[in-house]
Amino acid sequence: MAYSERGLAAGGNARPIVSPTSDEGWTDYARSPRVKTNRYEPHQVVFYEGDQADRIYELLEGAVMLYKLLPDGRRQVVEVLGANDMFGLLASRAYDCNAETLTPCVIRVLDRKDAETTPAAQRHITRCLLAQMESMHEHAVLLGRKSAFERVSSFLMRFVPGRGIADCRGPAGAGRDDALIVLTMTRQEIADYLGLTIETVSRVISDLKRRGLIAIEKQDRIRINNVCGMCHQTGAH
Amino acid sequence: MAYSERGLAAGGNARPIVSPTSDEGWTDYARSPRVKTNRYEPHQVVFYEGDQADRIYELLEGAVMLYKLLPDGRRQVVEVLGANDMFGLLASRAYDCNAETLTPCVIRVLDRKDAETTPAAQRHITRCLLAQMESMHEHAVLLGRKSAFERVSSFLMRFVPGRGIADCRGPAGAGRDDALIVLTMTRQEIADYLGLTIETVSRVISDLKRRGLIAIEKQDRIRINNVCGMCHQTGAH
DNA sequence: CGATCATTTGACACCGGTCAAGTTTTGTGG
DNA sequence: CCACAAAACTTGACCGGTGTCAAATGATCG
Numbered sequence: 205m206a207y208s209e210r211g212l213a214a215g216g217n218a219r220p221i222v223s224p225t226s227d228e229g230w231t232d233y234a235r236s237p238r239v240k241t242n243r244y245e246p247h248q249v250v251f252y253e254g255d256q257a258d259r260i261y262e263l264l265e266g267a268v269m270l271y272k273l274l275p276d277g278r279r280q281v282v283e284v285l286g287a288n289d290m291f292g293l294l295a296s297r298a299y300d301c302n303a304e305t306l307t308p309c310v311i312r313v314l315d316r317k318d319a320e321t322t323p324a325a326q327r328h329i330t331r332c333l334l335a336q337m338e339s340m341h342e343h344a345v346l347l348g349r350k351s352a353f354e355r356v357s358s359f360l361m362r363f364v365p366g367r368g369i370a371d372c373r374g375p376a377g378a379g380r381d382d383a384l385i386v387l388t389m390t391r392q393e394i395a396d397y398l399g400l401t402i403e404t405v406s407r408v409i410s411d412l413k414r415r416g417l418i419a420i421e422k423q424d425r426i427r428i429n430n431v432c433g434m435c436h437q438t439g440a441h
Numbered sequence: 442m443a444y445s446e447r448g449l450a451a452g453g454n455a456r457p458i459v460s461p462t463s464d465e466g467w468t469d470y471a472r473s474p475r476v477k478t479n480r481y482e483p484h485q486v487v488f489y490e491g492d493q494a495d496r497i498y499e500l501l502e503g504a505v506m507l508y509k510l511l512p513d514g515r516r517q518v519v520e521v522l523g524a525n526d527m528f529g530l531l532a533s534r535a536y537d538c539n540a541e542t543l544t545p546c547v548i549r550v551l552d553r554k555d556a557e558t559t560p561a562a563q564r565h566i567t568r569c570l571l572a573q574m575e576s577m578h579e580h581a582v583l584l585g586r587k588s589a590f591e592r593v594s595s596f597l598m599r600f601v602p603g604r605g606i607a608d609c610r611g612p613a614g615a616g617r618d619d620a621l622i623v624l625t626m627t628r629q630e631i632a633d634y635l636g637l638t639i640e641t642v643s644r645v646i647s648d649l650k651r652r653g654l655i656a657i658e659k660q661d662r663i664r665i666n667n668v669c670g671m672c673h674q675t676g677a678h
Numbered sequence: 679c680g681a682t683c684a685t686t687t688g689a690c691a692c693c694g695g696t697c698a699a700g701t702t703t704t705g706t707g708g
Numbered sequence: 709c710c711a712c713a714a715a716a717c718t719t720g721a722c723c724g725g726t727g728t729c730a731a732a733t734g735a736t737c738g
Contacts, residue, residue, distance in 0.1 A: 275676075276676075282578045294574075337530070337570060341538055342537075348633075349511060349636060390684075391685060402685080403729095439513075637695090641694055643718055643719080
């Protein structure tokens with residue numbers, strides 16, 4: 205039995221594990237006997253590309269990345285998922301990606317057949333897919349058309365809530381316009397997500413620091429000193 | 442009234458316009474009074490990014506591309522769709538891409554609300570989304586990690602049915618292993634799809650020709666002389 | 679405090695972009 | 709069917725942004 209399964213079986217601690225954003229009776233689903241909720245450690249593999257795909261997953265807490273490998277070892281992280289995202293969804297019999305946690309995670313595991321035959325589940329899944337599809341489109345632009353600077357800037361802006369989107373309301377008040385973001389990915393993971401090398405990511409971050417746009421408080425805690433200024437580095441404005 | 446709408450309103454010609462691959466009563470949907478079927482010319486815009494998204498589209502015949510633009514004019518084609526694909530699906534209120542026909546097309550136009558409330562439509566939409574998501578993952582690998590040669594080779598292999606997939610059965614018979622493919626995209630569109638410039642696409646194609654892997658019969662008709670050989674240029678083997 | 683791993687920095691090479699001709703193909707009108 | 713113009717594509721020369729390889733520095737954890 206995997207650690208993650210024991211984790212909850214034993215788990216007497218009362219932390220709620222039901223998704224807060226339940227829409228239209230979706231969480232009724234969780235009452236099914238075939239639904240389990242598991243805890244995962246950081247950097248634990250949820251499934252491998254090619255595995256028989258008879259389960260689908262709902263990420264309740266934490267962050268998960270999906271990635272694909274080329275035979276020579278090149279890796280591309282194709283999606284980074286957050287709370288309430290679903291994954292392991294597919295058209296074919298086998299998963300098309302590897303799924304690995306970035307942080308400690310709480311993940312609900314559903315039987316694929318159940319999910320496919322429950323209308324409420326269907327709606328929820330479709331909604332997730334639509335949102336993920338939009339992210340993929342945006343990411344295709346990043347991978348196909350943006351420079352290394354723009355890629356890293358776009359990546360950092362992802363973590364500033366409410367900013368950098370189409371209708372960005374600009375800085376909240378007058379004066380300073382900064383934000384602290386906490387990275388859950390290593391430089392290597394960021395590089396594999398942005399289609400760059402680790403060295404290039406590192407160089408761009410150092411350069412942004414040198415130019416005063418950001419400050420590195422800890423390796424994984426970055427302060428953006430001028431959110432608006434950073435936004436103009438993304439290529440989207 | 443747009444040309445495309447008149448096209449069918451007047452259209453007395455008896456060409457069948459119902460999708461051949463109807464699953465589980467999905468085509469019942471087409472009987473709704475709010476469903477129209479339109480014809481489009483090549484390079485006609487179906488909708489623009491930012492347009493109010495109250496319709497969804499089902500491509501019955503032809504090919505459509507979805508693309509996004511950056512403010513400075515850089516373009517990324519994010520998806521190339523074929524018969525039975527659906528598009529204009531979204532999470533948000535406005536389309537996130539531009540949609541433009543590549544060839545003459547027959548497109549069924551559905552009311553978004555209708556589609557959202559019809560279970561059979563839901564299933565069909567979800568199925569399309571799942572297939573499109575897998576393509577997007579594959580394309581992210583191409584954009585993020587493949588060389589220009591690998592990108593163009595992968596692109597060409599897309600058009601050889603049954604080959605280049607995971608379980609490629611290899612050449613059908615003994616002896617020659619060639620295939621003729623007909624491109625529906627210009628070099629510029631291919632470049633914008635593959636995240637390259639038109640010059641690089643042209644150079645790679647010329648090089649493949651020089652090395653005898655392909656032959657250009659007409660600008661848009663390319664013969665792959667050695668499908669297996671081409672496949673090994675894609676980076677996937 | 680030392681070992682290990684992650685990250686940064688430097689030097690250099692090369693792939694693919696840019697700019698600028700050519701050349702071929704397509705379309706139009708006579 | 710031909711002549712011409714416009715568009716699409718190809719080719720060449722050059723350069724710059726990223727990748728590669730190697731070493732130094734910094735973080736983490738026993």
